Amino acid sequence: MLWNIVLKEVREMLNLTTVGTIIAVTAIFASMGGLVSMTKGETTKKPVIAVLNLEPPDARLAQTVVTALNASCEVIYLGADDREGLRRLRAHARGAALIEIPEGFDARLRSGRQGRLGVTWLMRGAGALDTISSAVLERHFLSVNRAVSRELITLRFPDAATSPPAARATPPGTAAPTPPAGGAPPAADTPNADEDGPRDPADVLVDPIARIENTFFKDKLIPMLSPAKISQLLASQSITVPIIMMIILMLGGSVVVSSMGLEKENKTLETLLTLPVSRRTLVLGKLLGSAIVGILMAGIFAVGLRFYLQNFEAPAESLAVLGLDLGVGDYFLVIVSLLASLMFGLAFALLLGVLARDYKSAQMLTYAILVLAMFPMMIVMLKDFDTVPTSLQIILFIIPFSHPMMAMRQLALENAGFVLWGILYSFLAAGLLTAAVVRVFRAEVLVTGILRFSRRPPDAEN
Amino acid sequence: MTLLQVLDVHKVFHKTHAVRGVSFEIRPHEIFGLVGPNGAGKTTTLRMIATLLRPSSGVIRFEGRDTAADPDGFRPHISYLPEDAGVYKNLTGRQYLDFIARFFADREEPAVIAARGVEMTGLGERLSNRVSGYSKGMTRKLVIARALMVRPQLAILDEPTSGLDVISAMAVRERIREATSHGSVLLSSHNLLEVETLCDRVAFMFAGAVIDCGTPVELRERHGKRTLEEVFLHLIRDGHRPEGR
Numbered sequence: 135m136l137w138n139i140v141l142k143e144v145r146e147m148l149n150l151t152t153v154g155t156i157i158a159v160t161a162i163f164a165s166m167g168g169l170v171s172m173t174k175g176e177t178t179k180k181p182v183i184a185v186l187n188l189e190p191p192d193a194r195l196a197q198t199v200v201t202a203l204n205a206s207c208e209v210i211y212l213g214a215d216d217r218e219g220l221r222r223l224r225a226h227a228r229g230a231a232l233i234e235i236p237e238g239f240d241a242r243l244r245s246g247r248q249g250r251l252g253v254t255w256l257m258r259g260a261g262a263l264d265t266i267s268s269a270v271l272e273r274h275f276l277s278v279n280r281a282v283s284r285e286l287i288t289l290r291f292p293d294a295a296t297s298p299p300a301a302r303a304t305p306p307g308t309a310a311p312t313p314p315a316g317g318a319p320p321a322a323d324t325p326n327a328d329e330d331g332p333r334d335p336a337d338v339l340v341d342p343i344a345r346i347e348n349t350f351f352k353d354k355l356i357p358m359l360s361p362a363k364i365s366q367l368l369a370s371q372s373i374t375v376p377i378i379m380m381i382i383l384m385l386g387g388s389v390v391v392s393s394m395g396l397e398k399e400n401k402t403l404e405t406l407l408t409l410p411v412s413r414r415t416l417v418l419g420k421l422l423g424s425a426i427v428g429i430l431m432a433g434i435f436a437v438g439l440r441f442y443l444q445n446f447e448a449p450a451e452s453l454a455v456l457g458l459d460l461g462v463g464d465y466f467l468v469i470v471s472l473l474a475s476l477m478f479g480l481a482f483a484l485l486l487g488v489l490a491r492d493y494k495s496a497q498m499l500t501y502a503i504l505v506l507a508m509f510p511m512m513i514v515m516l517k518d519f520d521t522v523p524t525s526l527q528i529i530l531f532i533i534p535f536s537h538p539m540m541a542m543r544q545l546a547l548e549n550a551g552f553v554l555w556g557i558l559y560s561f562l563a564a565g566l567l568t569a570a571v572v573r574v575f576r577a578e579v580l581v582t583g584i585l586r587f588s589r590r591p592p593d594a595e596n
Numbered sequence: 597m598t599l600l601q602v603l604d605v606h607k608v609f610h611k612t613h614a615v616r617g618v619s620f621e622i623r624p625h626e627i628f629g630l631v632g633p634n635g636a637g638k639t640t641t642l643r644m645i646a647t648l649l650r651p652s653s654g655v656i657r658f659e660g661r662d663t664a665a666d667p668d669g670f671r672p673h674i675s676y677l678p679e680d681a682g683v684y685k686n687l688t689g690r691q692y693l694d695f696i697a698r699f700f701a702d703r704e705e706p707a708v709i710a711a712r713g714v715e716m717t718g719l720g721e722r723l724s725n726r727v728s729g730y731s732k733g734m735t736r737k738l739v740i741a742r743a744l745m746v747r748p749q750l751a752i753l754d755e756p757t758s759g760l761d762v763i764s765a766m767a768v769r770e771r772i773r774e775a776t777s778h779g780s781v782l783l784s785s786h787n788l789l790e791v792e793t794l795c796d797r798v799a800f801m802f803a804g805a806v807i808d809c810g811t812p813v814e815l816r817e818r819h820g821k822r823t824l825e826e827v828f829l830h831l832i833r834d835g836h837r838p839e840g841r
């Protein structure tokens with residue numbers, strides 16, 4: 135008895151649409167895994183840097199830094215020309231940062247103050263995976279720190295170095311047991327009158343280096359912030375629009391799909407199709423109706439979402455400081471972009487609804503749309519459009535749902551052209567798809583369904 | 597003298613050859629009946645006439661024009677009642693009639709059309725209830741009224757009285773008779789008594805073809821039987837195969 139019912143359920147639910155949807159979702163996650171493993175290479179590869187050494191060659195502590203960096207990073211430029219260093223760095227696909235050892239670095243350290251390293255980051259995207267190389271480099275600074283610290287201690291306490299070196303992470307060349315050259319004044323003699331505030335000389339020994347960080351986000355110079363901070367500030371931009379997009383799509387899409395499914399299930403479709411209305415009116419009516427319902431429901435949803443998103447949101451003024459805030463015109467473009475891809479999504483949903491046999495399979499098909507929207511959403515959260523491989527860029531551009539998701543970031547970077555092209559493309563795709571749906575409405579698949587076997591078994595009533 | 601002409605129409609669904617060369621014609625202001633066993637191809641034929649399906653071959657002409665060439669232009673002249681027509685469940689009967697009437701606003705005041713529909717249903721008070729609470733027969737009455745209230749030139753009714761009680765069926769037959777003052781009616785039915793009394797001409801369908809066609813009197817005389825039911829049995833049981841038309 136039980137198995138009879140179980141078997142019936144399985145047979146009912148396990149059809150081409152459900153299996154197909156699952157396969158599609160799996161494929162997306164698999165390709166996402168590919169993307170992640172691609173960037174995994176970046177965590178194991180040495181970060182690519184340029185080093186600007188403005189100290190003379192005999193500045194030992196500066197040399198220590200260079201040696202430590204050389205050991206952990208791929209240094210593609212070492213010299214004193216900052217333009218050249220930056221140029222080489224930009225030319226390299228994985229170029230992460232320009233590290234500047236300023237004049238007087240050595241002397242400052244010897245005088246018991248923190249040495250300063252200038253770090254100019256090249257940030258190519260704000261996705262989670264985009265900032266990996268900077269996170270890796272961040273880790274290597276620890277070993278630089280340690281190397282300098284070790285060197286300082288050796289300078290101060292020459293005896294310490296005679297005992298067997300406990301250097302594990304320290305590059306070998308730096309642990310030279312040379313006596314202090316010219317006996318630097320003890321740190322206690324010169325209390326730090328720095329803008330950093332007074333520092334205990336012991337602290338300087340343990341933590342000898344201060345970093346002054348600037349970031350080039352694409353072509354924009356953002357002073358005093360590291361990529362990690364910037365991507366944190368941008369998180370709200372990268373999360374809000376995709377979430378709203380998904381909600382509108384989910385609601386509007388399921389309205390369309392289920393309206394088609396219900397027309398079939400309730401047997402109202404045939405009557406509708408023989409009424410004196412053009413197919414185009416019928417299709418547009420369905421699209422517009424569901425768009426209104428979708429937007430209305432999403433509006434209600436958005437109110438709740440605001441409370442949730444407040445946690446992610448960067449205060450608008452901090453984005454303004456970065457020069458990454460959006461103007462009214464920018465928001466308008468984002469909304470237009472949203473509408474364009476919503477239109478595409480609804481037309482797509484209608485097409486799927488037409489192909490579905492009944493309400494249940496229509497509901498299943500809604501997931502197909504979500505899958506299509508999930509793909510760009512996940513990529514956009516991980517990486518920026520500019521930093522994904524070309525093949526993925528093409529796929530992203532083709533899927534209209536990606537455009538509103540990317541719009542905010544692109545507009546923040548004053549890349550309105552990209553957004554406008556995206557809008558144009560989305561409208562075009564939506565128009566073409568709508569025209570295709572109208573064609574399908576003229577065809578008889580609408581009545582017969584796409585499946586091969588008879589829609590109504592001929593046993594009927596009698 | 598013909599309103600609708602069906603000429604050697606075939607319909608093939610993948611492997612099923614559902615309709616195999618059907619021809620007949622409908623004259624103005626007549627009631628034409630299609631009868632035949634289950635699966636004979638009646639519904640498929642009616643759907644092709646209603647432009648829901650395209651004939652695989654053959655033509656259907658309305659007032660001399662090929663309907664497949666301009667379905668949008670042809671549709672305003674017809675009203676199609678599917679055999680299992682449904683209604684939007686959230687509407688009341690009244691709202692449904694209003695909804696349909698608005699599609700015909702260029703022809704007549706929607707309120708007038710809807711009022712006629714209300715009258716035709718005979719559902720009275722119940723029209724202000726939601727359709728989801730209707731019985732099968734009540735829904736059927738509603739959709740029949742919907743099909744006839746717009747006074748089409750050609751009403752295509754697939755088993756209009758199926759599921760109706762005796763009295764309601766009589767009332768519907770009366771509505772169908774009245775409809776001939778504005779146009780023609782093409783209907784299918786399994787009730788041969790009904791067909792005999794209602795239809796001016798009848799076509800017998802079997803296995804996708806019309807095996808005989810004529811007025812009830814002609815058909816009875818041709819086969820020497822007293823009722824259409826006996827003619828039907830004779831045609832189907834005695835192995836009458838479709839040959840010449």
Ligand SMILES: Nc1ncnc2c1ncn2[C@@H]1O[C@H](COP(=O)(O)OP(=O)(O)OP(=O)(O)O)[C@@H](O)[C@H]1O
Pocket residue numbers: 581582586587588589590591592593594609612613614632633634635636637638639640641679
């Ligand atoms: N959409 C379809 N796809 C495939 N075969 C179909 C389809 N619609 C009808 N058929 C087949 O065409 C044949 C004729 O069906 P049709 O519905 O026209 O019969 P009918 O005369 O109306 O029968 P009934 O008296 O049971 O209503 C049947 O064999 C049926 O299986």
Ligand SMILES: [Mg+2]
Pocket residue numbers: 638639640679754
């Ligand atoms: Mg039928």
